[in-house]
Amino acid sequence: MKKYWDLITIIALSLLLDFLIFYYPESLARKALGLAFVLFFPGYVFITALFPKKKELDNLERLALSFGLSIAIVPLIGLGLNYTPWGIRLIPILVSLTVFNAIVGIIAIYRRAKAREPWIPWIDIEKLKEELEWDKASKLDKALTVILIIAIFSSIATLAYVITHPKPGEKFTEFYILGPNGKAADYPTELKVGEEGRVILGIANHEYRNVTYYVEVWLVNLTYDFETNTTHIYNMYLMDRFNVNLPHKPIDIEGNWTPQWETNYTFSIDKPGKWQLWFLLFKDGEPPLPEPINGDYAQTNATQRILDAIDGKILSLKLNIEVRKI
Known part of the structure; x- marks a missing residue:
């Protein structure tokens, strides 16, 4: 189970979001989890299923592709629903994304189990420095890297705030x-x-x-x-x-x-x-x-x-x- 903790967590959080939407629709947890559910989970399970081996992609590439593919996958699922009797509504979208995360997540677990050197995410400061080539970088590159990281987290925080604190509609x-x-x-x-x-x-x-x-x-x-x-x-x-x-x-x-x-x-x-x-x-x-x-x-x-x-x-x-x- 420890080998697949990330994929199992995503499947469990997807099911948890379904529960929160039906029983606690105004909760902050639902809003925060819904943000990851749409912008990160679909791309992460998909990229993990495609590239289960460690050498195929580095951590930063996987992170970037997880966000990018999520932004591509969710509209495609919505486009498909548009041609069904259910249409683009909350429940059909919720069910479709949950099923997608679960099925592709299970495929990713299977692919990782069969890989010789599987990629298993783990936070390690030394590995992060190695990914960024921190020791070899100049002071200017280090400064630009820090600014870029701050900008990325600031953008995510701003987006999260806008989504969780929507402007009131017309009165x-x-x-x-x-x-x-x-x-x-x-x-x-x-x-x-x-x-x-x-x-x-x-x-x-x-x-x-x-x-x-x-x-x-x-x-x-x-x-x-x-x-x-x-x-x-x-x-x-x-x-x-x-x-x-x-x-x-x-x-x-x-x-x-x-x-x-x-x-x-x-x-x-x-x-x-x-x-x-x-x-x-x-x-x-x-x-x-x-x-x-x-x-x-x-x-x-x-x-x-x-x-x-x-x-x-x-x-x-x-x-x-x-x-x-x-």
Whole structure:
């Protein structure tokens, strides 16, 4: 076993990574191991299987080829998966690379067992100096070698940091309205006075923080003058208001879309005519409301809410509803 410690370790670490991805996907160990899994393991087992003898390659060549071949092998496996029913997704890529590391690793073990003078990696400072021809090198060559080694390790450290600390994606909130059957259709657009309408209101938080959302529901009678490019609000009634606190929900690009928060919202309108039902969404707080005039906010600065919603300054949803007399 000692003769094959490196190959057995790579196979074991590949299986360990599978476990970490499924049970501890956010762990630092998963991120660090995943870096080696993609950038080093495939090339190492492949080059060891091809050249099992000590005299065929020196240590530095094996190290360089391990990184280089990994960068070539992984995209080729991805290209092959692209033409399969599974596609280029996390699980198919993970399984394919794990199987590749295991099979080629076993072949490398077999080839090393049959070799007369097998190459077995072992850290030895004297051998490292011999590889670098340290004793024969000039001061300038030694300095350049040290700078090169520092640059290589710095690049690896920088790459590891970028991968393990990815920049947060775009911050946004999903705010949507569905018909009573859970589809973007069959909205209640024609009602009788006092008749109950029902929709499904949904919110999903992708803001990378906890957010308290405030929802206001407004019944509005307005017209738009295309000649003067102005909106005239004649009536504006507050139908409802509520709030909901939601944690951040990561975007799942692999699986099916699932809602974070939905509610069956019912409403009724007791005034005939053509109305717009506005759903306004505020984050972390809502602007103060003035006192209405006989229950109507049309003559107050609350109308700015609707104007901002029309201009896209506020997250909003709108239903056009015609209410007929009984």
